[in-house]
Amino acid sequence: MRIHPRETAAAILPLVGGTANITSVAHCMTRLRLALADPSLVDEEALRAVPGVLGVVADAGCQVVLGPGTVAAVTAQVEALTAPAPGGAAVLPPAVGESVAAGTGTARGGVPARPGTAPALAARGARLREQRRRRNATPLKLALRRVADVFVPLIPALVGCGILAGLNGLLVNAGLLPGLTPALAAVASAFMALVAVFVGHNTAKEFGGTPVLGGAVAAVVVYPGVAKVTVFGVALSPGQGGVLGALAAALLGTYVEKWCRGRFPDALDTLLTPTVTVLVAGLATLYGLMYAAGAVSTAIGTGATWLLSTTGAVAGLVLGGLFLPLVMLGLHQALIPLHATLIDEQGATALLPVLAMAGAGQVGASLAVYVRLRHDASLRATIRSALPAGLLGVGEPLVYGVSLPLGRPFLTACAGGAAGGAFIGLFAMLGDRVGATAIGPSGWALFPLLAGNRGPAETAAIYAGGLLTGYAVGFVATYALFRPDGAARTTRDAHRTGSGGGRGPRSRTLAP
Numbered sequence: 001m002r003i004h005p006r007e008t009a010a011a012i013l014p015l016v017g018g019t020a021n022i023t024s025v026a027h028c029m030t031r032l033r034l035a036l037a038d039p040s041l042v043d044e045e046a047l048r049a050v051p052g053v054l055g056v057v058a059d060a061g062c063q064v065v066l067g068p069g070t071v072a073a074v075t076a077q078v079e080a081l082t083a084p085a086p087g088g089a090a091v092l093p094p095a096v097g098e099s100v101a102a103g104t105g106t107a108r109g110g111v112p113a114r115p116g117t118a119p120a121l122a123a124r125g126a127r128l129r130e131q132r133r134r135r136n137a138t139p140l141k142l143a144l145r146r147v148a149d150v151f152v153p154l155i156p157a158l159v160g161c162g163i164l165a166g167l168n169g170l171l172v173n174a175g176l177l178p179g180l181t182p183a184l185a186a187v188a189s190a191f192m193a194l195v196a197v198f199v200g201h202n203t204a205k206e207f208g209g210t211p212v213l214g215g216a217v218a219a220v221v222v223y224p225g226v227a228k229v230t231v232f233g234v235a236l237s238p239g240q241g242g243v244l245g246a247l248a249a250a251l252l253g254t255y256v257e258k259w260c261r262g263r264f265p266d267a268l269d270t271l272l273t274p275t276v277t278v279l280v281a282g283l284a285t286l287y288g289l290m291y292a293a294g295a296v297s298t299a300i301g302t303g304a305t306w307l308l309s310t311t312g313a314v315a316g317l318v319l320g321g322l323f324l325p326l327v328m329l330g331l332h333q334a335l336i337p338l339h340a341t342l343i344d345e346q347g348a349t350a351l352l353p354v355l356a357m358a359g360a361g362q363v364g365a366s367l368a369v370y371v372r373l374r375h376d377a378s379l380r381a382t383i384r385s386a387l388p389a390g391l392l393g394v395g396e397p398l399v400y401g402v403s404l405p406l407g408r409p410f411l412t413a414c415a416g417g418a419a420g421g422a423f424i425g426l427f428a429m430l431g432d433r434v435g436a437t438a439i440g441p442s443g444w445a446l447f448p449l450l451a452g453n454r455g456p457a458e459t460a461a462i463y464a465g466g467l468l469t470g471y472a473v474g475f476v477a478t479y480a481l482f483r484p485d486g487a488a489r490t491t492r493d494a495h496r497t498g499s500g501g502g503r504g505p506r507s508r509t510l511a512p
Contacts (some may be wrong), residue, residue, distance in 0.1 A: 005070070008052040009077035015050070016062050017041030019082045027075040028152045029159070029440035030394045031057070032064040034078075054389050055396035065396045067389050068445060072156075144333035150202045150247065151336045155440040157191050157198075158343070162437035162449045164188035170456065195344065196221045196239070196246035203247050209254030213274055217253040217281040218246035221290060231291050241293030242344040244337065248289045253281035300338060301345040308350055308433070312425030316354045320421020320470070321414050323358035324399070339439040348435030348451040350428065353463055354421045356393065356442035357470045361416020363390045363443075364474025365409045366398045372484050393442030409478050416474025424466040434462050443467070 013019060016034055024035040036042070044056050047064065052074070055065035066074050165188040171181050191198075200218020205211040220226065226236045241248075260273040307315045326332045335351065342349040370383045379402070386397035403409040424434055436449045444467075452459030 005073035006077045006081075008050065008066070008070075008074050009081055011050045012047065012053070012064060012074075012078065013081060015043045015047045022082055025075060025079050025082060026153060027071045028155050030054075030065055030067055030071055030389075032066055032071055032075050032078065033061065033152070034064070035061040054386065054394060055400055057396060065389075065394060067394055068392060068441070141329075141331070141333070144331070146206055147247070148333040148336045150199060150206050151243075151340050151439070153202060154195065154198055154340075155438070158438035159440055159449065161188045161191045165437055166448060166451065166456075169451075192344070193239075194222060195340075196243060199243050199246040199340075200250035200253075203250035204254050204257075207251060207254045209250070209257050210274075213257060213277050214250035214253055216278055217249045217285060220282050220285050221245045221249060226286065226290070229286050231287055236286065236290055237294075239344075241290040242297050243340045244297055245285065245290050245293035247337070248293055249281055249285040252284055252289070253277050256280050297341050297345050300341050304338075304342060304350055305346075308354075308425060308428035309431075310429070312427070312429035313422045314425070316357075316421035316423070316425025316428070317418045318421075319351065319354045319425075320357040320361070321418030323355045323417060324362070324395075324410070324414050327358075327399075328404075336439065342435075343437065343439070346435070348437050349439065350433055350435040352436040352439060352442070353434045353446065353450070353466065354424050356446055357420030357424065357466050358414070358417035359390065359393050359395045359443050360420045360467045360470025361413040361418070361474035362395050362398050362403060363387065364416045364471040364476075365413035365478040366390065366402050367471070368412075368475045368478035368482060369402055369406065369409055372479065372482055391443050392445045406482070408482050412477035412481055413474050415477045416470045416472075419473035420466040420470030423469040424462060427462045432458065432462055434459050434466075 012032070013022075016022065017036060017038060018041075021037050021041055022034055023037055026033045039058060039061060042056075042058060042062050044058060047053060047056050047062075052066060052070065053064055054067055057063040057065065164184055168181055168184040168188055171177050171184070197215045197219045201211045201215035203209075203218070204214025221241055222239050224238050226238055226240075229236045257273060257277040260276050261269070264272045323332065326335075335355070339349040339352055342351065366383050366387065370380055373379055382401050383398070386401060389395075390398045399410070403413050427434065431453075433453050435451045436446055437451050438449050441449060447460060447463070450456070450459050450463055452462070
């Protein structure tokens with residue numbers, strides 16, 4: 001049965017503490033991202049049971065996994081439901097949270113799930129996720145998350161422009177529609193030409209500055225007139241430093257603006273604070289940040305190219321195998337600026353197709369669990385419902401609902417990711433590079449965004465070979481090493497600790 005986006009949105013809101021608990025609403029390719037005043041009010045168990053919700057990731061706020069397409073429609077409805085009504089208060093449909101929860105069969109009052117069931121594994125996954133959230137609340141990881149949040153709102157535009165750029169390339173190579181291709185090129189390239197401005201705007205917004213001032217300072221990076229400025233005896237190039245330069249410029253501008261606030265009389269603050277902010281940060285960008293960020297960006301591009309062309313198989317093995325643990329540690333946030341820099345420097349990121357193999361290993365491992373546990377109807381139903389999302393690169397439902405609570409399938413999924421990454425890395429060593437023109441999608445959803453140096457057909461074939469390798473190795477390794485009796489022990493442990501929000505004793509061991 002199809003659930004209307006408004007019904008899904010209305011069901012979500014009471015389970016995250018209500019509209020009064022929500023401080024901001026945003027979304028990326030697959031997740032509704034809610035910033036919350038009090039994250040402890042989230043009822044994760046009931047939220048995961050809402051029809052249409054594929055998973056929940058709790059960090060400083062709450063991220064609800066809804067999948068591509070659905071997330072945009074639900075986010076729009078959440079924004080509409082949380083907008084103040086003419087009387088000044090947000091309005092929710094009455095008792096919608098209660099009606100949805102009542103039909104899900106979840107344990108709302110601390111009633112433990114039956115052993116050997118998917119809810120028991122989901123409860124264990126929730127406890128593991130809560131432990132991960134607490135470990136991730138370090139200054140470094142919080143800073144990485146804030147930097148990542150600068151780029152996440154840009155992903156829809158990156159995806160759209162990336163697909164149009166790929167389509168335009170196909171038309172140009174085939175000699176078709178020569179009158180249309182220049183227009184397509186303009187539409188696809190305009191955003192990338194000004195992406196630094198959007199990065200600056202989002203940086204100031206994320207770090208507490210005035211967004212338009214962040215954009216104004218970052219615009220210096222892409223202004224054509226910088227070619228007349230000489231630094232260290234060398235003329236600057238428009239765009240030098242790319243997104244890293246824009247990020248640094250807007251961050252500096254934010255700190256300058258905060259320093260200025262309160263130091264000028266109120267009558268002059270409106271005039272002097274923006275002027276000093278743009279002047280100081282703009283000059284620092286021209287005479288230092290652009291040059292330094294340009295050197296860093298070039299080094300990142302050169303390093304990534306060298307890594308894959310000389311040690312591709314080994315690098316792919318390591319990157320593909322470690323990406324899921326990096327996600328669990330929250331360290332994958334540091335890769336988002338690297339992807340954005342590679343796209344800005346080279347037109348595509350060669351790292352994303354390799355890292356996407358982690359999802360392929362996860363799919364293969366889950367399929368093996370599905371085959372192994374023939375008599376576990378509830379867990380098999382969970383895998384069936386989460387598998388389509390997993391094939392499209394949305395891995396949280398499979399990770400937190402299946403492999404991580406079971407323990408060993410998580411490790412064998414990493415093995416599948418390592419094998420798929422090594423496959424793509426091997427071809428990179430042979431001179432067949434595979435990259436992605438945008439960040440966000442993975443799995444099958446990444447095919448329209450692939451770019452390579454051997455033509456679209458060969459590029460797609462290499463990526464497909466990596467996916468199939470990841471599926472196969474993840475499946476075989478899990479089928480060979482996973483013991484169903486271990487799964488039964490895990491669900492018995494989950495039953496003993498209870499599934500009512502993790503209020504019972506926490507087990508810190510994974511099943512073998």
